[in-house]
Amino acid sequence: MLESEVILSPSGECRAMLLRRMSLKKSEDPDAFRWGGVLLVQGQVAQLMSAVDVATKAARVDAREVWGNCPQHITTVAFMGDAADVLQALQALKDRGLVR
Numbered sequence: 287m288l289e290s291e292v293i294l295s296p297s298g299e300c301r302a303m304l305l306r307r308m309s310l311k312k313s314e315d316p317d318a319f320r321w322g323g324v325l326l327v328q329g330q331v332a333q334l335m336s337a338v339d340v341a342t343k344a345a346r347v348d349a350r351e352v353w354g355n356c357p358q359h360i361t362t363v364a365f366m367g368d369a370a371d372v373l374q375a376l377q378a379l380k381d382r383g384l385v386r
Contacts, residue, residue, distance in 0.1 A: 288329035288337060290385045292376060294369050296324050304364055308350040320350060323372030325365040326352070327385065334363050337384050344378030345371040 287384060290353045301321055325347070327337050347367035354361045365375050379385045 287347060288327050288333050288385045290376065290379070291326045293324045293326070294322070296321055304352065307352045308364060309353065310350070312334065320367045322367060322369040325372045325376050326360045326362055327365070327379070333384060337379055338363055339383050340378050341375035343364050345374040347371050347375045
């Protein structure tokens with residue numbers, strides 16, 4: 287079971303912290319993200335990969351890895367989008383039994 291947290295309308299400090307810890311493509315503009323909400327999901331790699339697949343198919347959210355102490359291991363994924371899309375992604379994960 288994955289752990290999750292939802293942040294609606296994240297503060298500038300929260301967005302800056304996430305951006306520092308996320309792997310972004312060189313061509314990606316961090317200001318292009320929709321910051322209505324952020325869903326943070328943490329757990330085992332196999333479950334996280336499944337969660338990315340489920341959430342991005344269910345809702346219009348962007349998924350990015352959030353690095354921990356060791357960038358070789360994925361432990362957290364951030365889903366960003368409009369608040370309604372983030373909540374829709376969370377519901378899809380709940381429906382699949384990936385989060386409570």
